[in-house]
Amino acid sequence: MELQYDKDSKERIPYEHYLQLFQNADPLEMSQRSGIPYDSEKQVFTLKLMGVTYDIKYPEYLVTHREEEVIRYYPLETAVNARILVLRYLVEGCKSFSTGRFLTYRETPWGNVYLKQFQGRCLMRLAFGFGNKQELFSRAMEKIDAEKLAHGDIAYEFEFINGYRLQMILWAGDDEFPPSSQILFSDNFPNAFQAEDMAVVGDITITMIKALSQ
Numbered sequence: 001m002e003l004q005y006d007k008d009s010k011e012r013i014p015y016e017h018y019l020q021l022f023q024n025a026d027p028l029e030m031s032q033r034s035g036i037p038y039d040s041e042k043q044v045f046t047l048k049l050m051g052v053t054y055d056i057k058y059p060e061y062l063v064t065h066r067e068e069e070v071i072r073y074y075p076l077e078t079a080v081n082a083r084i085l086v087l088r089y090l091v092e093g094c095k096s097f098s099t100g101r102f103l104t105y106r107e108t109p110w111g112n113v114y115l116k117q118f119q120g121r122c123l124m125r126l127a128f129g130f131g132n133k134q135e136l137f138s139r140a141m142e143k144i145d146a147e148k149l150a151h152g153d154i155a156y157e158f159e160f161i162n163g164y165r166l167q168m169i170l171w172a173g174d175d176e177f178p179p180s181s182q183i184l185f186s187d188n189f190p191n192a193f194q195a196e197d198m199a200v201v202g203d204i205t206i207t208m209i210k211a212l213s214q
Contacts, residue, residue: 011080018087023059025091035095035162047086049076049161050208051144061087071143073211075204082204085197086161093192095162102167102184110195118195122202123181129210131170131179140212141168152182160201164189168205 022030027045031038037046038058045056053066054076063083065074075082105111105118130137134154141148146158152169159165165186173179183202193201 011084015080015084015087018084018091019061021091022061022087027058030090033095034090034093036090045090047076047161048159049082049086050158050205052076056086056090071212073208075208079204079207081200085200085204088197089161089192096188096191097163098165098186098188101187102165103187103189104182104184105195105198108185108190108195108198111198114195114199118199118202121199122183122206126168126183126202126206126209127170127173127179127181129206130213131181132172133213134170134172136213137170137209140209143212144208160205164192166201166205 027038027043028040030036031045038044039046043058045058047054047056052069052071052074054063054074055066056063061083063076065077076086105122106115111118137154138148138156141156141158144158146156149155149157149167149169151167152171155167155169157165157167163186167182167184169182169184171180183205185198185201189198
């Protein structure tokens with residue numbers, strides 16, 4: 001697949017940078033550190049992102065979803081931000097375990113600095129996209145086998161990637177108050193992702209939910 005982006009795209013330079021790091025790295029070391037399985041014979045990483053299993057060919061970074069997947073939206077094949085995030089995880093990230101606690105974005109390192117951007121980019125987008133369309137939100141969550149929670153007006157928990165989990169909570173709006181939302185991150189997220197990465201996680205997730213709700 002030839003990835004499409006404008007020549008002056010702000011995503012071009014980081015994508016090409018991390019692609020080069022990925023291609024020059026030892027795949028076995030990346031696998032051991034990140035916890036993403038690697039088949040040396042096939043030269044393929046196998047990674048699960050939001051319920052979809054992908055095969056990632058090394059060193060080309062050719063990404064394909066498994067044939068049995070029927071979700072019909074595969075951001076890791078087409079979305080530049082998702083591809084950069086996974087490249088960064090393979091090159092720099094690590095497998096780690098949550099204690100079971102969840103953090104608000106503000107509670108993560110540097111989260112307070114980027115909170116305003118996160119609120120606009122993720123929380124408001126989620127709230128106004130699904131706060132009063134909760135049946136569509138539920139439809140999308142069921143497609144990725146998310147676990148329903150007893151929070152807010154509607155809430156779900158799901159794995160984003162490799163033991164890193166999200167909770168998404170919605171409250172419907174009314175005549176007095178607009179809809180609102182909260183996104184919580186499992187407390188191992190800061191071990192592998194920076195605050196800016198976590199905003200991208202929210203971005204990718206909401207885009208996928210919108211696609212799956214149709």
